[in-house]
Amino acid sequence: MSVMETIIAALLALGVFFYFAGTIGLLRFPDTHSRLHALTKADNLGLGFIVIAAALHWGDGWIAAKLALVWVLALFAAGMAAQLVARAALKAEGRE
């Protein structure tokens, strides 16, 4: 395994770790807000590491840029969805 392949494998493992941690948080945390915390933070980091690994694997500037765009859009969407779900949960709890 070359140095590059080792780095890619390590990044993939890191990404999978964050997905795994996020999923455990989603299943184990007690209420909606902490579940959201686990899900969005871990998913964003997990996807980020996997995107970096994929970009290194392809080794092409354009593909890296497209992957980065996918990551940024996913960040925006996840962040917004988390805000909306949190607000809906607050309303359901009668706190707003």
Place this chain on the structure above:
Amino acid sequence: MSHAFDLALCALILGAAVLAVTGRNVFGAIVFYVVYGVLLALAWLILGAVDVALAEAAIGAGVTGVLLIGAWQGLADAGGLEDEAPRPVFLRLAAVAGAGALGGLIALAVISLPGGDGLTLAVVDNQDRLELGNPVNAVLLGFRAYDTLLETLVLTAALAAVWSLTRTRVWGGVPGPGHVTRPDGVMASFGRLLPPAGLLVAVYLVWVGADAPGGAFQAGTVLAAVWILIVLSGLQDEPRLNSLPLRLMIIAGPAVFLGAGLAGAAAGAVMGYPDGHAKSVILVIEYALTLSIAATLALLIAGPARRAP
């Protein structure tokens, strides 16, 4: 290694399908249906059918999922979810038998196809005459253009069916409940941020569809998503359904497509394209179709008019 991934994916697809069908509550079933669509898109991608993967993810999982959630909300509002009693066993078994028989017939039809690559060679040999690099679009807009025309008309007919549910006093009015959001809130910011990117992606998808995966249906879905996002973020209400520009937009695609087909008929071949100009005619049809598909999908999700014009 690759077999392990394929097998795991197959198991996940079957699992999601079973959960979607056997789910005790409707919302859970819809969620698993969407998961099933996303996994299926992944499977198409692995099979190298990127066009189908895009369509499955955008329409199969995306638009259909939103439609189903809308239907679920409607059911909930009408109190239809309270008596979610499981159907009798024989009814479920009959459904299983029917679906199984249909699946078996389809499998039989696929197996009985003449061996080799079917029509692949015929498409590859003739695709240059349409000046298209993407064989899928050569089939969709060239060799089987008739099918695609009928598909777009099916969408238009579905929209007409939805509109036929309108109450008389709000006919031609505005669909949907009307969304109000805080002007400086996340939803409104997101609604301003994403549409330019969505428009760019849609135009690119049609343009690149000639030579690479993409095309009118995928781009239309992206545009419809932009439309829905703008409405949801409260920046712009749905249009009045009796607006003439809107109705022209809905029929623009099928009309241009039909017009090109008839022009071809006048020149000798129904749905044929003039030699040397095939690609330009096809691109014009694709852009018109994109607009119509976007408007039709967005309005299908918006539903019949609920507020007077």
